[in-house]
Amino acid sequence: MADIKSGVNPLFLREEELRQGMELLFYAYRDFTDEADAMLVRYKLGRAHHRALYFVGRHPGISVSELLAILRITKQSLARVLNDLVRQGFITQTAGMSDRRRRHLELTPKGLDLERQITEKQRSRIARAYRQAGAEAVEGFRKVLLGIVNEHDRRLLQPPAGPERGAGERGGATLPTPKRP
Amino acid sequence: MADIKSGVNPLFLREEELRQGMELLFYAYRDFTDEADAMLVRYKLGRAHHRALYFVGRHPGISVSELLAILRITKQSLARVLNDLVRQGFITQTAGMSDRRRRHLELTPKGLDLERQITEKQRSRIARAYRQAGAEAVEGFRKVLLGIVNEHDRRLLQPPAGPERGAGERGGATLPTPKRP
DNA sequence: CATATAAGTCAACATGGCTGACATAAAATC
DNA sequence: GATTTTATGTCAGCCATGTTGACTTATATG
Numbered sequence: 001m002a003d004i005k006s007g008v009n010p011l012f013l014r015e016e017e018l019r020q021g022m023e024l025l026f027y028a029y030r031d032f033t034d035e036a037d038a039m040l041v042r043y044k045l046g047r048a049h050h051r052a053l054y055f056v057g058r059h060p061g062i063s064v065s066e067l068l069a070i071l072r073i074t075k076q077s078l079a080r081v082l083n084d085l086v087r088q089g090f091i092t093q094t095a096g097m098s099d100r101r102r103r104h105l106e107l108t109p110k111g112l113d114l115e116r117q118i119t120e121k122q123r124s125r126i127a128r129a130y131r132q133a134g135a136e137a138v139e140g141f142r143k144v145l146l147g148i149v150n151e152h153d154r155r156l157l158q159p160p161a162g163p164e165r166g167a168g169e170r171g172g173a174t175l176p177t178p179k180r181p
Numbered sequence: 182m183a184d185i186k187s188g189v190n191p192l193f194l195r196e197e198e199l200r201q202g203m204e205l206l207f208y209a210y211r212d213f214t215d216e217a218d219a220m221l222v223r224y225k226l227g228r229a230h231h232r233a234l235y236f237v238g239r240h241p242g243i244s245v246s247e248l249l250a251i252l253r254i255t256k257q258s259l260a261r262v263l264n265d266l267v268r269q270g271f272i273t274q275t276a277g278m279s280d281r282r283r284r285h286l287e288l289t290p291k292g293l294d295l296e297r298q299i300t301e302k303q304r305s306r307i308a309r310a311y312r313q314a315g316a317e318a319v320e321g322f323r324k325v326l327l328g329i330v331n332e333h334d335r336r337l338l339q340p341p342a343g344p345e346r347g348a349g350e351r352g353g354a355t356l357p358t359p360k361r362p
Numbered sequence: 363c364a365t366a367t368a369a370g371t372c373a374a375c376a377t378g379g380c381t382g383a384c385a386t387a388a389a390a391t392c
Numbered sequence: 393g394a395t396t397t398t399a400t401g402t403c404a405g406c407c408a409t410g411t412t413g414a415c416t417t418a419t420a421t422g
Contacts, residue, residue, distance in 0.1 A: 014308070019239065020323070020338075021307045022213075022300070026232075027338065028329040029210045030253060032203075048378060051207075058200065064400060072211060077379055079401065101388050101399045119203070126202045127195070129328030133321065140314065140321020141202070147310030148209040157201075157208065227408055245369060258410055260370065282368045282419050367420075376411070383403085390397070 021144075035121045043114065048073075048081045050118055053107070056091055057115045061104040063096070090114055202325075216302045224295065229254075229262045231299055234288070237272055238296045242285040244277070271295055 036050055055070050056062055068078055082105075085091040090111030096102035107115060130138050146154055217231055236251050237243055249259055263286075266272040271292030277283035288296060311319050327335055 015304075017319075018304050018307050018311070021311070021319075022235075022303060023239070024323060024326040024330070024338070025210060025213060027334055028326040029206060031331045031334075032206060032329055034253070046377060054203075058204070065398095072215070073378085074380065075400075076381085076402080080378075083401095099389070099399085103400070122203060123196075123199050125329060126199050129325050130199070130202070132328045133324040136317075137321030137324040138198075138202075140318030141325035142205060143314040143318040144310050144322035145205040145209040147313045148213055148306060149205070150212045153208055153212075157205070229409060246367095254409085255411065256369075257371080257412085261409075264370095277368095280368085280420070284369070363422100365420100365422075367418100369417085369419105371416075372414085374412085377409085378407105379409095380407075381405090385402080386400085388398085388400105390395100392393100392395075 025148075032122060032125065035125055036118050039118045039121065043118075045084070046081070048077070049085060052078065052081050052085060053090060053111060053115045054119065056105045057107045057112060060106045063102045063104060067105065085111070206329075213303060213306065216306055217299050220299045220302065224299075226265070227262070229258070230266060233259065233262050233266060234271060234292060234296045235300065237286045238288045238293060241287045244283045244285060248286065266292070 033047065037047060040046060040050055051071055052067065055067055059066070064075075064078070064082075068075060071078065082091065086093060089108055092106050092108055093103040094106070096104055133141070146157060149157065214228065218228060221227060221231055232252055233248065236248060240247070245256075245259070245263075249256060252259065263272065267274060270289055273287050273289055274284040275287070277285055314322070327338060330338065
């Protein structure tokens with residue numbers, strides 16, 4: 001049989017390239033999450049708590065259903081962790097003004113603190129990777145990951161503002177964005 | 182107070198940039214795995230089965246302990262899914278020749294088939310993202326993800342061979358690599 | 363021969379998904 | 393104003409997949 005893997009077979013390269021990408025995603029995610037997990041045990045919280053905490057911190061005033069849409073879990077699953085976090089004073093719920101059925105979630109100062117602590121190592125891991133890879137690589141990293149995300153959410157994740165080419169400003173669409181740094 | 186977020190505060194940009202990276206990783210991984218999960222239910226298998234199947238397919242002849250090192254789970258957890266896969270004829274175990282304590286795992290043709298089916302949509306999702314982003318972005322994607330992976334595994338994940346600058350060849354270090362495509 | 367290593371197994375437990383069935387309050391609609 | 397829809401919460405139970413701890417068996421190695 002012909003040496004099918006000797007350099008120039010585009011099908012093999014393609015397959016290999018794609019598999020490498022898939023694996024890289026697995027390994028990176030594995031190491032990225034391990035980071036926070038270690039911190040979480042100290043607080044007797046799980047990964048699910050962290051995710052809720054993170055996204056509430058990221059989108060102050062987010063509603064329960066919006067949070068559900070991000071996490072893609074059931075109401076019941078979320079309730080479990082959310083109740084923990086509210087009971088322990090990390091998150092507050094306040095009824096909406098225009099629509100009083102809605103519960104707007106926010107981190108308390110204590111919650112903000114906790115979130116920072118847990119995310120800390122993850123942040124610096126990403127920072128290190130960014131630094132080592134360089135700005136251009138970071139751009140590519142974003143571009144590809146964004147392409148992996150489903151189209152709906154991809155749009156919400158604000159296409160990295162190039163030179164302005166429409167009328168209005170660009171930014172996180174439906175979700176409330178952080179008020180101030 | 183001064184407009185701390187108006188464009189030029191490097192600290193704010195940095196924080197925002199890092200958070201975007203973290204989220205992108207979350208969203209991409211979420212959508213990437215959903216893809217396979219849907220397929221798995223048809224076969225009454227779980228994500229854990231897929232991971233084992235994938236890495237055995239990727240490293241034919243891999244030993245149990247090597248697989249454990251990749252997945253970072255306990256022997257007992259792996260045993261559960263591995264036994265399922267062996268019983269159902271997707272994976273074979275054969276004792277090593279030099280060291281007969283070792284079990285070398287391989288996919289059966291049936292297992293290979295299954296793996297392909299399950300990974301199919303993931304592969305095409307990555308392919309699409311690669312295509313849209315372009316070769317340069319893909320390079321950056323790899324670079325950054327590799328930087329996120331812990332140093333040990335990073336080395337094994339063969340730094341994308343640049344122009345030769347040492348003596349010997351470069352390649353997957355400890356793990357057995359696919360025999361042929 | 364003694365010890366270390368690779369693998370397998372049993373048992374029990376925790377986390378975090380899931381479904382189904384309902385309850386309540388408020389908004390939206392007829 | 394009555395009815396329906398929506399947003400949220402809750403109870404109960406199930407399943408997949410991770411964990412620890414204890415112990416066995418076979419084989420390699422000192």
